[in-house]
Amino acid sequence: MTECLKWDNNKICSVIFLNIKDNVNISSKRLTSKERIGPHNIDIISMIIGSTLSYSHLEKRKNGIGTRVIFEQSNRNVEYLMWFHAYFSSRGYCSSIKPKLKIKIKQEGKVYYQYRISSYTFSSLNWIYEMFYKFVDGKYKKFVPLNIEEYLTPLALAIWFMEDGFSKGKGASIATNCFTLEEVNFLCKVLKSKYNIIATSNKSGKNKGHIIYIHSNSMKLFTSIVKPYLLPSLYYKLGFYK
Incomplete structure (x- = not known):
């Protein structure tokens, strides 16, 4: 290598x-x-x-x-x-x-x-x-890999957000409906431990699973991590922080 x-x-x-x-x-x-x-x-x-x-x-x-x-x-x-x-x-x-x-x-x-x-x-x-x-x-x-933290680079996070992310109030969300609540909570813990981003799981609707919500007090940090990799046409997904 x-x-x-x-x-x-x-x-x-x-x-x-x-x-x-x-x-x-x-x-x-x-x-x-x-x-x-x-x-x-x-x-x-x-x-x-x-x-x-x-x-x-x-x-x-x-x-x-x-x-x-x-x-x-x-x-x-x-x-x-x-x-x-x-x-x-x-x-x-x-x-x-x-x-x-x-x-x-x-x-x-x-x-x-x-x-x-x-x-x-x-x-x-x-x-x-x-x-x-x-x-x-x-x-x-x-399934969400147990070692996902090792591979969730800033670019990987940006790709994930460009595909599944959207602004929500003063924060932002990532659609994770295909994963279990346990997996979504695990992803939130990974965001906290790897990037110090505060995120929690939110219900997406009846029988529609859960999504990740990135809190407003973490949006400046989150934006600084992913924006360098986002396509300009997708800046709108950052809401107030675009």
Whole structure:
């Protein structure tokens, strides 16, 4: 494993490269998931972690030994999705072909318009799948990893907020409806222990689970952490602190 520095948005940050082979192009579809091993820098890992806490899900391929990222967004957040796609495709993690709008019909006949990005399959992403998924009642279900604090970088937090965050009064919230109350409370504790952000779980409505509420007295701190990574078009999610 080697480490170097890169220049990004007038900041120097550490980039860790894992198991690099000079003669391997990770964007080649002809490679098997075992051969497509990297590099994975900390920004890519952070984006996957942050997005998996939100809409994205990880898929371990049945006929292979690797994992791919399935990223979905509604047509209301298309600018963010295109930015996400451009970031991943320019680094060889998915096709350069821009995603197209598709219609999805859910329960009770409700029609949704969404975009979908599927990454290439990497055996070296299996560890993230194993962090997030457990086999329960005959299928794999997503859970909050017990070691999430280790990987909840400022960029991961910003990705999570861009996908699931919204302003609420003088504070802000992050939709965590898919997780249990115990998991939501755990995430609140992680925000406190890692960033000193005061957050609590709030009911989202009858049978709609719980969301995270970031208290107003932590918004300046929260904004200072995530805003450097937010798309300007999503500053509105910070409410009074945009």
